Amino acid sequence: MEEKKVIRVGSRKSHLAMIQTNWIVDKLKEQNPEQLFEIIGISTTGDKILDVALSKIGEKSLFTKELELALLNNEIDFVVHSLKDLPTQLPDGLTIAAITKREDPRDAVLFSPKTEAKNLKDLPSGSCIGTSSLRRVAQLRKHYPHLNFIDVRGNLNTRLKKLDDPDGPYSALILATAGVSRMGWLDRIGQYLESEDCMHAVGQGALGIECAEDNEPILSLLNSLNHPSTHLQCLAERSFMRTLEGGCSVPVAVSTSIQHSKRESQEDEFRLVLKGSVWNLDGSKSVIHEINCDVGRSSTIDDAESCFKLTSVYLRTFPGYHAQAVNASAHLGRKLGEVLLGLGAKDILDEVKAETSK
Numbered sequence: 593m594e595e596k597k598v599i600r601v602g603s604r605k606s607h608l609a610m611i612q613t614n615w616i617v618d619k620l621k622e623q624n625p626e627q628l629f630e631i632i633g634i635s636t637t638g639d640k641i642l643d644v645a646l647s648k649i650g651e652k653s654l655f656t657k658e659l660e661l662a663l664l665n666n667e668i669d670f671v672v673h674s675l676k677d678l679p680t681q682l683p684d685g686l687t688i689a690a691i692t693k694r695e696d697p698r699d700a701v702l703f704s705p706k707t708e709a710k711n712l713k714d715l716p717s718g719s720c721i722g723t724s725s726l727r728r729v730a731q732l733r734k735h736y737p738h739l740n741f742i743d744v745r746g747n748l749n750t751r752l753k754k755l756d757d758p759d760g761p762y763s764a765l766i767l768a769t770a771g772v773s774r775m776g777w778l779d780r781i782g783q784y785l786e787s788e789d790c791m792h793a794v795g796q797g798a799l800g801i802e803c804a805e806d807n808e809p810i811l812s813l814l815n816s817l818n819h820p821s822t823h824l825q826c827l828a829e830r831s832f833m834r835t836l837e838g839g840c841s842v843p844v845a846v847s848t849s850i851q852h853s854k855r856e857s858q859e860d861e862f863r864l865v866l867k868g869s870v871w872n873l874d875g876s877k878s879v880i881h882e883i884n885c886d887v888g889r890s891s892t893i894d895d896a897e898s899c900f901k902l903t904s905v906y907l908r909t910f911p912g913y914h915a916q917a918v919n920a921s922a923h924l925g926r927k928l929g930e931v932l933l934g935l936g937a938k939d940i941l942d943e944v945k946a947e948t949s950k
Contacts, residue, residue, distance in 0.1 A: 598628045599810070602659045602668035605633035606747040611774050612799055613672040616692070616817065623816055632668055634658050660686060663802065669810050670803035674771070675795030675826060678802065680834035687805035691826050693819035695770035697797035697848075699728060699790050701783040702765045702772070704755050710782045712736050712764065719763040722751065726873060726944070728766050730843035731790045734875030748775055766790075770797040791845035791869055794829040798822050821850050824887055824917060828866045828925040835929025836870065836937060842944055843871035850887065862888040864921055868928045870937040873947055879935040885924045887917040 603613035610633070617629045636658045659671045660683050675691060682688070701712060709715045713736065722744030723729060729741045744751055744762065748771060755762045764782075772781060801817060803810045825848040833844060847867040854860060867882035929937075 598630050599670075599813075600668040601629055601631045602634055602662050602671040603631055604659070605635055608748050608771050608775055609672070609674075612674065615774075616672045616799065616801065619817060620813065624813070627813075632662075634662055634668075660802070663804060666804075669807070670801055670814060673800045673802060675798040675800035676768070676793040678795065678800050680794075680830045682802070685805055686802055687811075688800050689803045689811050689814040690801040690817040691819065691823045692799040692801075692817055694798040694822040694825070695773055696784075697792040698769045698787075699766050699785040699792060700769040700772055700781045701785065702752070702755060702767060702777070702780045703782040704760075704763050706758060707763050709763070712739060712783060715739060715763055720761045721764050721766060722755065722762045723766040725766070725793070726948070727793055727843045727845050727871070728790055730871035730873055730875045730878075731845065731869075732766070732785075732875070734871075734878075735789050748772075752777070752780075768793075768796055787847040787867070791847045791867070794833045794844065794846055795826050798826055800826075824864055824921045825850065825866075827918065828864060828921040828928075831922045831925025832866065832868050832929045833925075835926045836932065836941065842941060843873065844941075845869045845871070851884075860888075861886065864924060866924055866928055868932060870932055870940050872940050872943055877940055877943075879932050879937050879940065881928060881931050881935065883924060883928050883931070885920045887920050 601613055601617060603609050610631070613631055617631065620629065621627065636656065656671075656673060656678055659668075659673070662668045663671060663686055664683060670689065678688070703709055707715065707719075712721070712732070715721075715738075717738040719739055721732070721739050721741050723741060724743055724745055732739070733741060742761065744754060744765065746754070748767065751765055751767070754760050755765050766785070769781070769784065772778060798819075801814050803814065805811075829846045829848055832846065836844060845868070849865050851863045851865055852860060853863070863884045864887045865882065865884040867880070869878055869880040871878045
């Protein structure tokens with residue numbers, strides 16, 4: 593990396609996006625104190641169109657297209673994304689250089705000050721719950737049929753104002769816990785949604801950093817931000833989503849973990865467990881399945897994280913990374929997608945697309 597060359601970092605302009613981007617830049621400054629960075633805010637299609645439900649806009653790259661164009665035009669050097677917003681099909685020439693350590697991937701419920709409820713089940717029948725996610729609505733309608741789920745758009749500050757408006761319609765909002773945490777609002781969470789109630793979005797809770805696939809200095813700089821176990825889990829999730837040909841606005845949900853066990857031979861075994869689901873809009877139809885694979889065995893490495901050193905989501909190999917674990921994770925996601933398609937996921941997704949296109 594050239595000394596004193598300013599590295600241009602692309603970000604959406606929202607408060608949360610800037611918090612996330614500044615966090616990444618601060619991490620890089622700690623490791624490269626002489627390096628200069630400039631954050632460039634860019635408005636995306638999803639930021640501009642606020643009067644239409646996400647599922648109605650008909651664009652998979654709602655929060656990434658303009659940022660990726662800036663990358664391709666060499667106007668910026670890398671972009672910090674909420675990984676759940678990043679489509680699984682990237683433009684030619686771009687790659688995910690790093691995925692950061694995942695924060696809590698669960699969804700959370702924030703309640704209006706006008707209600708004393710601390711659980712969705714305690715809200716009066718007909719209460720309005722704000723969320724722009726079909727994934728959340730599909731799952732929660734099944735568990736909480738007495739509630740009315742309505743669309744809410746805008747950045748997180750705008751949504752919270754709508755929730756706190758005494759004359760507003762919302763009794764609660766459903767938001768990603770990670771975003772609420774980064775905004776410093778954990779004290780507003782009244783209920784965390786476990787996977788039994790609402791499995792999370794692909795990539796939720798992690799940040800993905802995108803750059804040109806041939807930009808070796810930037811790839812090298814960003815590699816230090818990779819978090820091995822998060823990267824494996826998100827690789828499997830994104831491979832699953834890509835197999836289903838879904839986007840962030842369809843009712844596809846996951847739950848992922850890496851389980852560690854000590855075998856009789858004293859050899860540590862690490863298994864990646866991936867559970868996926870596809871839902872119709874009212875939650876009356878779903879296909880759910882869980883599979884797992886071996887992603888690491890070692891009798892000599894004490895640090896579990898080092899047992900699954902890995903590459904980027906698109907299998908770019910860096911020195912010391914174990915391609916076998918990466919390939920196994922990608923294959924696991926693809927296999928789960930194929931299993932769900934065999935169980936009827938395509939018919940459900942076709943039904944959803946037909947309904948949302950009306």
